[in-house]
Amino acid sequence: MIKVTILYPNTPGGRFDFDYYLTRHMPLSIELLGPAMRQVTVERGVSPGAPWPEPAFAAICSFVCDSREAYEAAFLPHMRTLQGDIPNYTDQQAIIQISEIEIDHVARPVGAPIPI
Amino acid sequence: MIKVTILYPNTPGGRFDFDYYLTRHMPLSIELLGPAMRQVTVERGVSPGAPWPEPAFAAICSFVCDSREAYEAAFLPHMRTLQGDIPNYTDQQAIIQISEIEIDHVARPVGAPIPI
Numbered sequence: 186m187i188k189v190t191i192l193y194p195n196t197p198g199g200r201f202d203f204d205y206y207l208t209r210h211m212p213l214s215i216e217l218l219g220p221a222m223r224q225v226t227v228e229r230g231v232s233p234g235a236p237w238p239e240p241a242f243a244a245i246c247s248f249v250c251d252s253r254e255a256y257e258a259a260f261l262p263h264m265r266t267l268q269g270d271i272p273n274y275t276d277q278q279a280i281i282q283i284s285e286i287e288i289d290h291v292a293r294p295v296g297a298p299i300p301i
Numbered sequence: 302m303i304k305v306t307i308l309y310p311n312t313p314g315g316r317f318d319f320d321y322y323l324t325r326h327m328p329l330s331i332e333l334l335g336p337a338m339r340q341v342t343v344e345r346g347v348s349p350g351a352p353w354p355e356p357a358f359a360a361i362c363s364f365v366c367d368s369r370e371a372y373e374a375a376f377l378p379h380m381r382t383l384q385g386d387i388p389n390y391t392d393q394q395a396i397i398q399i400s401e402i403e404i405d406h407v408a409r410p411v412g413a414p415i416p417i
Contacts, residue, residue, distance in 0.1 A: 215406055230398055231303075237369075241308075242400075281354060282361070283346075285344065287323055288341060
C-alpha cells in the first residue's frame with residue numbers, strides 16, 4: 186500500500202485559501218480520483234505556540250492507494266483539471282512524495298479484547 | 302482531532318536506519334504513548350523514478366490524537382526516553398508539525414450502500 190503525500194509550505198506572505206481547498210478542490214479530487222483512493226486525509230498546520238514550532242506546512246494532504254500504478258491510472262486522466270485548479274487556492278509550490286506504508290497502527294479501545 | 306507529523310529529511314549522506322526505526326523505536330513509541338494515540342502511521346519515502354521526484358523525506362511518521370493536550374500528556378513523561386533514542390537511527394533533524402485534521406475520507410467499497 187502506498188501513500189502520495191502533498192505538502193504545501195507555510196511561507197511568509199504565501200497564499201493558501203483553505204476554504205476553497207476544503208470546499209472545492211478536495212471534493213473535486215475525491216470525486217475524480219474515485220474509490221482507488223482508499224483513504225484521503227487533509228490536515229491544516231496550526232501554531233499552538235512554544236514549545237511547538239511554527240508549522241512548516243500550511244496543509245498536508247495524503248492519498249492512500251494499492252500501488253503507484255493504481256494511483257497513476259486514477260490520477261493521469263484528471264491531471265490537467267486538478268493541476269489547473271491549484272492557482273485558485275495557492276501560489277505555493279507543493280512538495281509531492283510517494284511512500285510505502287510501513288506501519289498503520291490503530292489503538293485498541295480501552296477494555297476491548299486483544300485481537301488474536 | 303489533531304495529528305502530530307514527524308518528517309525526517311532525505312539528505313544526501315544522511316543516515317536513517319529504517320530497520321531500527323521500525324523494529325525498535327516505533328514499537329517503543331507505540332507502547333509508551335499508549336492508546337491516547339488513536340492511529341500511528343509510518344511511511345518510507347521511495348524513488349519510483351521520473352516523473353516522480355526524489356523523496357523529500359526518508360520517513361514520515363504521524364500520531365493522531367484527540368487534542369494537543371492529550372498528546373502532550375502522553376508524550377511528556379516519555380520525552381527523554383524517546384528523544385534519547387533518536388541518535389540510534391538517524392543523524393537528521395526532524396521537522397515536527399502539529400495539524401488539525403480537516404478531512405479523513407475513506408472510500409466506499411464498490412457496490413457498498415451509500416452511508417445515510
